[in-house]
Amino acid sequence: MIKKYILASSFILLASGCVGSTATNNNGGQIGKKPSPPQANERCLVAQPKDVHLWINAMPMPGTSNRSPLRATFTVTAPTPGYQFALKVNRVMESLPEQVVLDLLVTRPSGMVAQVVTDTKVNVKLDDFPGSEGSSVQVNCGGKSFFKVNSVMAIH
Numbered sequence: 001m002i003k004k005y006i007l008a009s010s011f012i013l014l015a016s017g018c019v020g021s022t023a024t025n026n027n028g029g030q031i032g033k034k035p036s037p038p039q040a041n042e043r044c045l046v047a048q049p050k051d052v053h054l055w056i057n058a059m060p061m062p063g064t065s066n067r068s069p070l071r072a073t074f075t076v077t078a079p080t081p082g083y084q085f086a087l088k089v090n091r092v093m094e095s096l097p098e099q100v101v102l103d104l105l106v107t108r109p110s111g112m113v114a115q116v117v118t119d120t121k122v123n124v125k126l127d128d129f130p131g132s133e134g135s136s137v138q139v140n141c142g143g144k145s146f147f148k149v150n151s152v153m154a155i156h
Contacts, residue, residue, distance in 0.1 A: 044142030045106045046076040046083065046120070052147050054137055056129060058154040070129035070137075070152070078120045082109030087126040090140060097134040097151075102126065104141040 052074040072087065086105040093099040131137065133154035139146045 042142050044104075044144065044146065045108060046078045046141065048077040049074050049139075049147045051075045052149065054149045054152050056131075056133060056152055056154040058133070058156050067128040067130065068154070070126040070131070071124075072126070072139075073121070073123045074147070075119055075121050078118050080109060080113045080115055081118045081120065082113050083107065083120060084109075085122045085124050087124050087139070089126070089130055092130045097136070098131040099136050099138070100129070100131040101138045101140060104139050104146055106141065 052072075054070060054072045056068045056070055058068050070087070084107040088103045088105055090101040090103045092101075131152060133152065135152050136148065136150050137152055138148045
């Protein structure tokens with residue numbers, strides 16, 4: 001008799017863990033949801049940036065503006081898989097070369113995800129990058145400095 005109740009409650013718990021209402025892409029991220037801007041006094045949701053590479057795609061392409069896109073790849077430690085990332089221009093300090101401060105926008109995964117600390121590879125693009133080759137770029141997360149690249153290279 002007790003086995004029957006244990007079996008039934010186990011089945012209910014197992015089935016409730018499989019329910020999800022959002023569509024996800026191949027990386028486990030939600031389709032169509034854009035990262036939201038950081039809130040005041042919000043802490044960064046990811047940590048330990050490593051293998052940071054930033055470059056400007058200076059190859060002219062038809063239908064693009066005068067500014068070149070910035071590409072950034074790096075790895076962060078996230079509390080769960082499925083986080084989404086974007087970059088937003090915070091400010092530009094005019095000098096030669098420019099000093100650009102960017103905000104890393106981090107969006108938590110929605111729905112049920114495995115609770116396991118994960119090294120997550122980030123690959124983001126910032127269209128209309130306000131800097132140029134040789135610009136220094138500081139990336140903030142949660143209102144604090146996350147990493148800095150002293151000189152951005154251009155790929156032609």
